[in-house]
Amino acid sequence: MPDDLNWAIGGEAGDGIDSTGKIFAQALSRAGRHVYTSKDFASRIRGGYTAYKIRTSVDRVESVVDRLDVLIALTERTIEENMDELHEGSVIIYDGERTSMKDVEIPEGMIGLDVPLKTLAEEAGGGIMRNVVALGAACEVSNFPIENLDASLEKRFSDKGTAIVKNNKESARLGQEYVQENFDHEFDYDLDTTDQDLVLLNGDEAIGMGALAAGCKFYAGYPITPATDVMEYLTGRIDQFGGKVVQAEDELAAINMALGAARAGARSMTATSGPGIDLMTETFGLVATSETPLVICDVMRAGPSTGMPTKQEQGDLDMLLYGGHGEIDRFVVGPTTVAECFWKTVEAFNLAEKYQIPVFLVSDLSLAVTEQTFSPETFDMDEVENDRGKVVDESEIDSWLDEQGRFQAHFSTADGVSPRALPGTTDGAHMTTGLEHDELGRRTEETEVRVEQVDKRERKVQTAREEEDWEPREFGNPDADTLVLSWGSNEGPLREALDYLDDEDIDVRFISVPYLFPRPDLSDAIEAAETTVVVECNSTGQFADLIEHDVLERVERINKYNGVRFKADELAADIKNVIEPQTAEVEQ
Amino acid sequence: MSSEVRFVDFKSDKQPTWCPGCGDFGTMNGMMKALAETGNDPDNTFIVAGIGCSGKIGTYMHSYALHGVHGRALPVGIGVKMANPELEVMVAGGDGDGYSIGAGHFVHAVRRNVDMSYVVMDNRIYGLTKGQASPTSREDFETSTSPDGTNMPPVNPLALALAAGATFIAQSFSSDSKRHAEIVQEAVEHDGFGFVNVYSPCVTFNDVDTYDYFRDTLVDLKEDGHDRTDREAAKAAILSDEKEYQGVIYQNEDSVPFEEQEGIEAPMTDVPEGAPEGAMDLVREFY
Numbered sequence: 003m004p005d006d007l008n009w010a011i012g013g014e015a016g017d018g019i020d021s022t023g024k025i026f027a028q029a030l031s032r033a034g035r036h037v038y039t040s041k042d043f044a045s046r047i048r049g050g051y052t053a054y055k056i057r058t059s060v061d062r063v064e065s066v067v068d069r070l071d072v073l074i075a076l077t078e079r080t081i082e083e084n085m086d087e088l089h090e091g092s093v094i095i096y097d098g099e100r101t102s103m104k105d106v107e108i109p110e111g112m113i114g115l116d117v118p119l120k121t122l123a124e125e126a127g128g129g130i131m132r133n134v135v136a137l138g139a140a141c142e143v144s145n146f147p148i149e150n151l152d153a154s155l156e157k158r159f160s161d162k163g164t165a166i167v168k169n170n171k172e173s174a175r176l177g178q179e180y181v182q183e184n185f186d187h188e189f190d191y192d193l194d195t196t197d198q199d200l201v202l203l204n205g206d207e208a209i210g211m212g213a214l215a216a217g218c219k220f221y222a223g224y225p226i227t228p229a230t231d232v233m234e235y236l237t238g239r240i241d242q243f244g245g246k247v248v249q250a251e252d253e254l255a256a257i258n259m260a261l262g263a264a265r266a267g268a269r270s271m272t273a274t275s276g277p278g279i280d281l282m283t284e285t286f287g288l289v290a291t292s293e294t295p296l297v298i299c300d301v302m303r304a305g306p307s308t309g310m311p312t313k314q315e316q317g318d319l320d321m322l323l324y325g326g327h328g329e330i331d332r333f334v335v336g337p338t339t340v341a342e343c344f345w346k347t348v349e350a351f352n353l354a355e356k357y358q359i360p361v362f363l364v365s366d367l368s369l370a371v372t373e374q375t376f377s378p379e380t381f382d383m384d385e386v387e388n389d390r391g392k393v394v395d396e397s398e399i400d401s402w403l404d405e406q407g408r409f410q411a412h413f414s415t416a417d418g419v420s421p422r423a424l425p426g427t428t429d430g431a432h433m434t435t436g437l438e439h440d441e442l443g444r445r446t447e448e449t450e451v452r453v454e455q456v457d458k459r460e461r462k463v464q465t466a467r468e469e470e471d472w473e474p475r476e477f478g479n480p481d482a483d484t485l486v487l488s489w490g491s492n493e494g495p496l497r498e499a500l501d502y503l504d505d506e507d508i509d510v511r512f513i514s515v516p517y518l519f520p521r522p523d524l525s526d527a528i529e530a531a532e533t534t535v536v537v538e539c540n541s542t543g544q545f546a547d548l549i550e551h552d553v554l555e556r557v558e559r560i561n562k563y564n565g566v567r568f569k570a571d572e573l574a575a576d577i578k579n580v581i582e583p584q585t586a587e588v589e590q
Numbered sequence: 591m592s593s594e595v596r597f598v599d600f601k602s603d604k605q606p607t608w609c610p611g612c613g614d615f616g617t618m619n620g621m622m623k624a625l626a627e628t629g630n631d632p633d634n635t636f637i638v639a640g641i642g643c644s645g646k647i648g649t650y651m652h653s654y655a656l657h658g659v660h661g662r663a664l665p666v667g668i669g670v671k672m673a674n675p676e677l678e679v680m681v682a683g684g685d686g687d688g689y690s691i692g693a694g695h696f697v698h699a700v701r702r703n704v705d706m707s708y709v710v711m712d713n714r715i716y717g718l719t720k721g722q723a724s725p726t727s728r729e730d731f732e733t734s735t736s737p738d739g740t741n742m743p744p745v746n747p748l749a750l751a752l753a754a755g756a757t758f759i760a761q762s763f764s765s766d767s768k769r770h771a772e773i774v775q776e777a778v779e780h781d782g783f784g785f786v787n788v789y790s791p792c793v794t795f796n797d798v799d800t801y802d803y804f805r806d807t808l809v810d811l812k813e814d815g816h817d818r819t820d821r822e823a824a825k826a827a828i829l830s831d832e833k834e835y836q837g838v839i840y841q842n843e844d845s846v847p848f849e850e851q852e853g854i855e856a857p858m859t860d861v862p863e864g865a866p867e868g869a870m871d872l873v874r875e876f877y
Contacts, residue, residue, distance in 0.1 A: 032877065201876035211872050215865040219858035220673050222665075243866050245858055246672060251698040255665035258658065262669025265656055266636070266677065267859035270669070288659050381873045383865035390861055406603075424859055425654040425670070425677050431632040433602075433648045435657035444604060444649050445657075 005059055007144055007191050008069050011136065012042070012053030012083065013076030021158065022074075022133040023054025024373070026140070027202060028154040030058045031375045033146070034196030038063040038494075039373040040567070042083065043312035051079055060196055062375075064339075064494030065570035071191065072143055074136045078106045088112060093189065095139050097132065115139060115185055122176040127169035134170050138177025146193035148178050201378050205343040205369030205491075206231030206273075208381075209299060210239070212347025213271055215386045218297075219245030220263035220270040222256040224278060227311045228370040229301035232273040253278035257285045257298065264294045265434075267393075267424035269351050273299035273363075276318050277308065279325070286326040286360060288436040290459070292443075293412065293420065295354035295391075297347070299363040301370045302490075304565050313565030314367045316490050319544040322362045323519055331459045333357070333466070334518040336364040338475060338493035340374045341381070346516060348386055353470065356391035357419060357462045364518065366539070368491035368567040394421045396428050403429065410441040414454050418461025467520045474522045475514040482509035484581055485531035487524065487557075489515045489545050491567065492537050498570035499577060508578060518545075525553045535560055535580050539567065595631045597622040602652040608643060609717075613790030613801075616764035617711050618647055620788075621680065624707075624775035625653075630678040637680050638667040640687035643718045643792075644711040647682045661692030664699040664708065671704050672849050674857040678778065679706035686716050689725040689745045696747070700754040700783055705847035707777040707784040710747065711764070713792035714799045721795035731798060747787050748828040748839060752821075757782040757845035759824065760838045763804050764790040769812075769836060776838055782845035789836075804834075811837030819843055 011023050020041070027037045035058045042053040055070075057063050070087035073080065074095045081094060088094070090111035096103050098116035108114030117139050119132035126135070134155070141148045155170045203211070210232050213221070221240060223233045237247045245268075250256035256272045263270040274282065279300050289296050300322060304315035322334050333353050337346040343365055354361040394402060402410055402421040411432040413420045420441075423430025434443035440451050475493070478486075478500045488496055493514040500510055513527060528534050528549070534557040536546035541563040549557055560576045562568055600622040608614050625635055635653040639645045641660035648655035654677075658666050667681040688696050688710045699708065715733070716722040723736040726747070730739040751759050758780040762770040770788065777784025789804045816837065817823050824840035827833075 201873055203876040207876070214872060215869050217861035217866060220669065222669065239872070241853065242868075244856060244860075246852055246854055248668070248672065250665065251694055254662060255668075255695055255698065258662040258665035259669035259672075261658075262638070262656070262666035262671075263673035263858065264669075265654075265666075266670040266673035267857070268673035269858075269861055270673065285659050285662065292656060378870075378873045383869040383873070386865035386869070388861050388863055388865075425636050425674060426634055426857070426859075428633050431635075431652060431654050433637075433653075433655035433657065435648065436659060437657065444602075445646075 005061070006057055006063060007059070007071050007193060008055070008057050008067065009072045009140065009144070010053050010055040010070055010084065011074040011076070011133065012051065012080030014050045015052045017076050018133050019052050019054050022137065023056065025151070025154045025158055026137055027056050027373055028157065029150045030056065030193070031200045031202040032153055033150040034198035034200060035060060035193060036062050036200065036375045037202060037373065038065065040066045041371050051077070051083055053080065053083070058193065060194060065498045066567065067571050068569050072140055074140060078103060081106065081109070085109070091190065093143050095136055095143070113187060115143070115181060117177060117180050119177070122180060123173050126173040126176055131170055131173040134173040135177035138174030139181045141174065142178045142181040143189050144191040144193045145189065147195060148174055150195065199377055200375040202373050202375050203340065204231065204371060204373045205337070205340045205365055206301065207235045208340050208343035209273065209347045209363065209365065210235030211381065212344040213351070214239060214243060215344070215383055216269060216348045216351035217388050218269040218271055218351060219243065220260065220268040221245070221272065222248040222250050222259035222263070223272050223274060224250050224253045224256050226275045226278050228303055228367045229273045229275045229278070229299065231370060232299065232301070253281040254284060257282040261285060261289055261294055261296055264296045265292070265425070269355070271297035271299060273301060275301050275303050276305045276321070279318060279321060283321070283325040286332065287328055287330050289360040290330045290332060291436055291438070292434040293358035293459070295358050296360050297350045297354050297363055298360055299365065302364065302366040310565045312367070314539055314567045315563060315565065316366050316539040317544070318364065319518060322364055331463055332360045332362060332519065334362045334364060336489050336516055336518050337369065338490060338514045338516050340369055340372060341376055342516060343369055344381055352389045353466070356389055357466050358391065358422060359462060364490070366490050392419055392421050394423055394427070399423060399427060399429050404442070408432070408442055411443045412439060412441045412455060412458070414441060414458045417465040418458050419465065463520065472517045472520050472522050474524070475516065477512040477514070479509040480511055482511040483532040484510045484577070485527055485534045486510055486512045486537060486577060487515060487534065487549060488537040489518060490538070492539065495568045495570040495573050496537060499573035502571060502574035503577060506578070508581065510577065521548070523552070524549065528553050528555060528557070533558060533581060535577060537568070537573065539563065595626050597626040600625055600632055600635070600651050600653060602650055604649050606650045607646065609794045611793040612643070613713060613764035613792070614643060614647070614711050616767050616770065617709065617788050617790045618650060620762070620764070620767060620771035620774050621682065621709055622651065623771040624778050625678065625680065627775050628678070628778045634676065635678045635680065636670045637682065638663045638670065640683035640692065642684040642687050642716070644682055644684035644687060661687055661690070662695065663687065664692060664695045667706050668699060668702060668704050671706050672854060674859060675705070675849050675854055676857055680778070681706060681708045683710055685710060685712040685714060685724045685726045689747050693725070693745070697750060697754045700751050700756045700785065702848045703757055703782040703845060704849055705782055707774065707786065709774060709777070710787050711790035712747070712787050713790050713796055714744070715792045715796040717792045717795055728798065746828065751785050752825060752828055752840065756785055756840065757842040758784045758838070759828070759840040760784070760786045761836050762786055762788050763808055763836050764788055765801055765805065766836065769810065773836070773838060780841065780845065782847050807834050808836045809833050811835050811839060
């Protein structure tokens, strides 16, 4: 387990919580400290509460834990909301001059630092900088050199002029000095800086960056939490590479625009969340039967219906695997970390074009909003390879014309993949349709042709199964009796849970599965294990069902569906409880 | 190739299955003529068709084409054109496809003003499903699903377009083949979204909005001294209870297509073998 500090700032929506948290996270990252962030958006009691949480260590951090060491509380409620994570010795920074904080009671055993945030900010030039005063105070508490804040403040406020930047730096120092002068207390924390070279980004940004690396030039989407960051990241940036983001009137239009661009020959994608997938499902079959390469990203949130839009859930797996009437060929790929959001996006574009098929890239809220540190080499652009598959140009097209000189866009090849002529290619003119069609792409209901085309599309999937790498990611002890399986963002907390279990001499083999369809054959691993536990953020165990179906064997399940992501310490206890139900202490 | 392209080059060898006498034959011929007359050829043309009798048009024409999902032809066309502005994009649909299930897209496609043409075969009936009311059916039109009439006023697609800020609004009649082809050609030539509502009679299921009805009713704006650049005059023609018109009703001659406004200069079809140049700068942004 990393030697870590768990830090948070919380208040009302509109208090500037996010941007303040981000400034601190960036300062830590630039100081060579690893960071893993999470956000509390909405309510366990009533609306309005929001918090930005940071876990930081010199070593990599992959999860949140149930512990909060330093809390900047702009409201009394922030303390109430976090009571189960605060502990003896936790430091709470607050402004006792704020009317709503006047009668705040600091829970016994905790250290309350009453800092006149607003007054000090006004001294530095404006009350609006009170959060930055708090950051300065937090630097003092956690023994973090305040100079590290400066570059972050410059990045955040440089477009507002040098005076604003200067005032903010001054605010931070006033906060620091106030703590030095007014509190005679030794704080335990020591945020060392290192010379590690780190970048800080979230999963949505990683998906957007992956799309750009893959040469994606067209994105159509409709804003929806928590996928909007993909769209906002690409807007403007994609233009630098000759591309464009279009905000469509709805998700029906978004997927059809993306489909049109893909047929025109652009690498094209759309991203949405569950409610948007509902609408887009209408077009899945068309993408598949027209054999159009398209990347469709679902950043899952808690459903059903409007559900809990700002909460974590992995509830869309069945929909992505089976959604749409009829039988629809597709691939489903699910990155398991923020960094993998980048690489799996690159891969999704290659799979889509090589096999002329819809590829679902399934991420989740936890990956989307987590800002995590990585060495820049994690995203080594020299490693990116783009493969367009069987695009034919004018010199090759003759061999794909029928005896009447017509291009056969759905030619039934041995591997199932047909030639692809981009519009504008001489002699390549052809139609395609969502109706069953012949090799020319024209409607047919002839039984032999129907069977031939269905088989041809299936053959592509078979080819991909054989040609592509569908290997899962493996951690822990390969010989352990206990096998843990999961998908999506649970990989991080599970990896850390393994460390907790290791401390108790509990051996676990952990396989994290980024390919949902096609997916790796796990039957040997499951057979070798005494106990198999499938971990996922949903109530019914959609991934566990798949595994049981694949191996015809029952598995144990750990499901969480209260809207909050798994935490490493919680998972360690859960797994222990599955293995040793009689003896384990249940922490939750 | 383009200099010697004739309209029959846009015709496929598939025989239409439309009912004998269907207006869609004439509508399609005019589309092919307009494409040939404007110097296009099948290899640089992309036709998008929706669902319904009109949707079959991609099969009977020869070009790059997609026959898509019901009501979503316009978004597909927008995607095609933005990804490759060098293509000639024509979207075809019917009154059900465009004004009922696709009505939302119609309004927004008009607003977006991408340089493409949209030809709607309006027969005021659902033909392919054998005769139910369409959004342009008359209020008292009795069908299998509206035995007492629709009891709703018909959609006025031209008014919808005008209200949404259309830069080109026209109406034609499939049977007046010369004028129809001329009008569609003007829509193709227009710099922006060229919208043509084509009266394309259904001889099987609509015995009210017949060839004779349109022949007797339609007034050609060309012979009416109409100023197509005058939005108020267009409004009067479109909202008239007395008359129905054919011709170009409104054109904004200063129209700049959306893709041009967005600064799209070249096709988006190139994909580098590795990450594009400068991609590592994207990573450094996250310091």
